[in-house]
Amino acid sequence: TGMFTYDPGFTSTASCESQITYIDGDEGILLYRGYPIEQLAEHGDFLETCYLLLEGELPTAAQKADFDYRVTRHTMVHEQMARFFQGFRRDAHPMAVMVGSIGAMSAFYHDSTDISDPQQRMIASMRMIAKMPTLAAMAFKYTIGQPFVFPLNSLDYTSNFLRMCFAVPAEEYKVNPVLSRALDRIFILHADHEQNASTSTVRLAGSSGANPFACIAAGAACLWGPAHGGANEAALKMLEEIGSVENIPKYIAKAKDKNDPFRLMGFGHRVYKNYDPRAKIMQKTTHEVLNELGIKDDPLLDVAIELERIALSDPYFIEKKLYPNIDFYSGITLKAMGFPTSMFTALFALARTVGWIAQWKEMIEDPSQRIGRPRQLYTGAGQREYTPIGRR
Numbered sequence: 001t002g003m004f005t006y007d008p009g010f011t012s013t014a015s016c017e018s019q020i021t022y023i024d025g026d027e028g029i030l031l032y033r034g035y036p037i038e039q040l041a042e043h044g045d046f047l048e049t050c051y052l053l054l055e056g057e058l059p060t061a062a063q064k065a066d067f068d069y070r071v072t073r074h075t076m077v078h079e080q081m082a083r084f085f086q087g088f089r090r091d092a093h094p095m096a097v098m099v100g101s102i103g104a105m106s107a108f109y110h111d112s113t114d115i116s117d118p119q120q121r122m123i124a125s126m127r128m129i130a131k132m133p134t135l136a137a138m139a140f141k142y143t144i145g146q147p148f149v150f151p152l153n154s155l156d157y158t159s160n161f162l163r164m165c166f167a168v169p170a171e172e173y174k175v176n177p178v179l180s181r182a183l184d185r186i187f188i189l190h191a192d193h194e195q196n197a198s199t200s201t202v203r204l205a206g207s208s209g210a211n212p213f214a215c216i217a218a219g220a221a222c223l224w225g226p227a228h229g230g231a232n233e234a235a236l237k238m239l240e241e242i243g244s245v246e247n248i249p250k251y252i253a254k255a256k257d258k259n260d261p262f263r264l265m266g267f268g269h270r271v272y273k274n275y276d277p278r279a280k281i282m283q284k285t286t287h288e289v290l291n292e293l294g295i296k297d298d299p300l301l302d303v304a305i306e307l308e309r310i311a312l313s314d315p316y317f318i319e320k321k322l323y324p325n326i327d328f329y330s331g332i333t334l335k336a337m338g339f340p341t342s343m344f345t346a347l348f349a350l351a352r353t354v355g356w357i358a359q360w361k362e363m364i365e366d367p368s369q370r371i372g373r374p375r376q377l378y379t380g381a382g383q384r385e386y387t388p389i390g391r392r
């Protein structure tokens with residue numbers, strides 16, 4: 001059995017070379033193509049980040065205008081998709097609807113199957129970035145029983161998404177620029193995170209040459225789990241369950257108890273052994289959004305701040321280097337914006353789509369690329385004789 005290195009959870013195996021995202025987990029540093037996440041979130045917008053992740057460089061003003069225009073032209077989905085949605089139970093989880101509808105897109109764009117053509121790869125990338133907000137908004141509208149809202153391409157990417165989610169057609173809807181900016185920043189924070197579970201899933205699926213839409217559906221399926229993108233939903237549910245500051249010690253004790261499966265959701269990270277730099281920006285954004293909406297006292301925010309304070313002074317969390325991650329504060333912000341908890345992971349998927357595609361493209365374009373095929377350490381039965389059913 002000494003033939004292969006056994007590395008469950010891939011804690012010490014690099015599966016690829018990549019030039020896209022750099023993380024220094026001990027220092028709490030995150031760079032997209034060399035640029036610190038703090039600077040991109042402060043000065044840029046999400047589509048600029050998309051361009052950067054895909055192309056490797058920040059766009060010039062002309063390149064940016066062209067990219068924005070091209071993404072905008074692809075926001076519509078085929079009208080048949082609207083009927084496809086009707087097949088889901090109306091109380092379906094939005095992530096179930098996302099996984100299914102992203103996968104279904106592979107049936108609409110046969111030209112995208114030609115992944116050997118760089119032009120087609122770029123068009124497929126544009127389509128996915130452009131259509132993901134439309135699909136996420138449709139998933140939202142469908143599960144609350146409202147009619148779909150058509151994309152309005154004169155709006156910027158994130159304002160258009162907010163409008164598709166919250167404009168009830170009969171009403172005049174005005175996008176709040178502060179909220180739109182805040183959500184855009186949340187998208188930047190989620191855009192890529194190197195070889196996390198969902199991205200590795202996309203790469204592995206793509207390594208067989210599969211349709212790129214189908215690969216992204218695989219990534220979304222992986223993201224859904226509570227240890228990964230599902231943590232934002234789980235973190236908010238946890239804060240609601242804790243309910244008030246007095247109950248925190250009980251939950252801290254549960255999280256530390258090895259016989260109790262409960263974990264502090266939104267805490268800890270495989271790579272960050274320091275404060276998640278995204279969580280810091282997220283916390284600031286939470287305050288901005290609550291201020292803008294005139295929410296003076298959010299009991300969930302009080303619980304979150306106190307929970308963080310207590311955990312960060314507790315030896316258990318200090319020794320294990322467990323800090324809040326991106327999912328700890330995002331839920332409070334998204335809830336204040338009007339998104340139900342069940343939509344949180346769908347928003348994560350929307351934003352991570354660019355990372356998935358950039359990584360997929362990088363893999364396809366890498367000359368050393370081969371089908372991903374891990375080996376195993378076999379621990380099952382040795383060879384034995386078949387017993388007919390009557391003699392078992």
Ligand code: CMC
Pocket residue numbers: 009196226227228229230231255256262263264265266267268269270271320322325326327
């Ligand atoms: N609460 C309590 N204890 C924890 C927690 C937590 N949230 N996270 C880790 N630990 C303990 C764990 O019990 C283990 O203790 P011991 O060494 O005594 O057995 C130790 O810390 C190391 O944990 P691990 O599970 O071996 O670490 P991992 O790298 O395999 O898991 C993680 C990383 C993020 C899955 C985990 O920290 C976790 O489950 N956190 C809660 C879920 C969460 O917030 N996920 C979002 C991650 S960031 C965004 C994203 O990826 O989508």
